[in-house]
Amino acid sequence: MLTKTRILVLRCTPYGDHAIVARFFTRELGAYSYMLHGIRSKKSRITPAMLHPMALMDAEVYHRPDSDLQRVSEMQPLPYGMGGYGTAEQLLGLGLIAELLAQAVHDHDPQPDLFDWLVDRMEALMGSGTTAELVCAVLTDLSGWLGFSVDATTYQPGSRLCFADGVFIIPELLPHNAVATVHHSGNDPNRVSTHERGGLGSKQDYADPQSSFEMAFYLSNNAWPDHFRCTEAYLQAVYGLYARQLPSFRIPRSHPMFCSLVLK
Numbered sequence: 558m559l560t561k562t563r564i565l566v567l568r569c570t571p572y573g574d575h576a577i578v579a580r581f582f583t584r585e586l587g588a589y590s591y592m593l594h595g596i597r598s599k600k601s602r603i604t605p606a607m608l609h610p611m612a613l614m615d616a617e618v619y620h621r622p623d624s625d626l627q628r629v630s631e632m633q634p635l636p637y638g639m640g641g642y643g644t645a646e647q648l649l650g651l652g653l654i655a656e657l658l659a660q661a662v663h664d665h666d667p668q669p670d671l672f673d674w675l676v677d678r679m680e681a682l683m684g685s686g687t688t689a690e691l692v693c694a695v696l697t698d699l700s701g702w703l704g705f706s707v708d709a710t711t712y713q714p715g716s717r718l719c720f721a722d723g724v725f726i727i728p729e730l731l732p733h734n735a736v737a738t739v740h741h742s743g744n745d746p747n748r749v750s751t752h753e754r755g756g757l758g759s760k761q762d763y764a765d766p767q768s769s770f771e772m773a774f775y776l777s778n779n780a781w782p783d784h785f786r787c788t789e790a791y792l793q794a795v796y797g798l799y800a801r802q803l804p805s806f807r808i809p810r811s812h813p814m815f816c817s818l819v820l821k
Contacts, residue, residue, distance in 0.1 A: 559630060560620045562586060565675060566612040567659040569605065571597070578626070579608060580659060584672040586620060588662045591627045607634050609648060610655030611679055622665075637683035647683055649815045650692040654679075656809035657696060657799065661703050671702045689787035689819050696795045697775060705802040712773035718764040718794060720801040725769060762801065764794035789816050 564581040567588070572578045577593045595601050596608075617630040637643070643651070658675075662668070678698075682691045700706055700723075707723045716725040764772070768791045774782045792812070800806045809815075 558620050559617055560585065561615075561617050563635070563672070563676075564614045564616050564632075565655075565658075565672065565679075566608045566610060566614070567655050568610065569608050577605065577608070581614075581616075582658065582662055582672065582675075583616075583618070583667075584669050585667055586618075587666040587668065588659075588664050589620075589627050590625060591618065591629050593629055603632050603634075609651065611651040611675075613637065613676060613679065625664075637680050643683050644688075646688040646819045649811055649819055650682055650688045651679065652811040653692060653809050653815050654695055654699075656811060658699070660803055660806055661699070661799070668702075674702065690781060690785065692815075692819075693787045693791060693795070694775065694781075696792075697772060700795075700798055700802075703802070705798065707772060707776055707798065709773045709776035712769070712777070714770075715766060716769060717766055718769040718772060718798070720762045720764070720797040723798070725773060726763070762797050764797060765790055768794035787820055789820060792816075 562583045562585040564583045567580045567582055569577050569579045572592070575595050575597045577596050578590055579593055580588060580590050582588045593603070596603055597605060613635045615633040615635055617632075619628040619630060621627065662671075678691070678695050682688065682695070685691055697707075705723055707718065708725075711724040711726075713725065713727055716727045718724075719726050763769075768788075771782060771785060771791060772794060774780075796806070796808055
């Protein structure tokens with residue numbers, strides 16, 4: 558069935574000499590994988606460069622509900638704002654969001670309200686000079702759309718965010734075997750892992766106090782604290798929240814480059 562829909566590009570993988578397998582988040586159909594034949598040839602009207610992460614397109618697709626790999630009939634880029642591809646910092650921000658979103662959205666699950674919200678946020682990101690802070694805001698707010706939002710009303714001065722429950726807990730109430738950081742697995746630096754001490758077998762992870770305060774302030778006031786600047790510690794707190802809710806979560810591959818080029 559031929560269906561018109563808007564799409565956001567999540568990722569693309571080369572296939573053979575001229576094709577690409579792309580995963581799109583579509584407004585009407587949800588997330589699906591699509592085979593794009595001939596897109597890497599010189600005659601193609603759509604080039605791979607147009608399919609950067611979170612690129613917005615108008616598309617006509619051949620949709621078969623019983624198929625995991627769909628086909629595209631036509632696509633037309635819809636540039637954000639004044640057009641163009643954006644700065645290197647903005648593209649890195651889009652890539653970070655796309656990688657996380659690709660892990661979080663369910664296949665074949667239409668979420669038009671989430672789609673429209675993402676398009677609005679991407680418009681803001683491409684028209685702003687504060688890339689890092691807007692990326693932090695999008696990743697923080699996105700958790701609420703995915704069903705595991707943080708309850709900012711539980712925050713007290715000095716408390717820490719509990720990733721498992723999405724609430725803030727004061728240090729005196731932390732389990733004795735808890736570690737108050739998110740850290741990397743020794744075997745795989747791209748995977749967030751939990752850590753425990755003692756013999757109770759209770760896994761709990763907590764954000765550091767500064768990141769906990771910043772997240773609670775933002776969620777309560779829809780604004781950052783004065784002089785807030787995005788840090789890797791804050792991103793690690795966001796990743797910790799996602800890791801506790803998405804069993805196969807991996808830190809985006811673009812994270813190190815985003816930190817080195819954007820978090821100056």
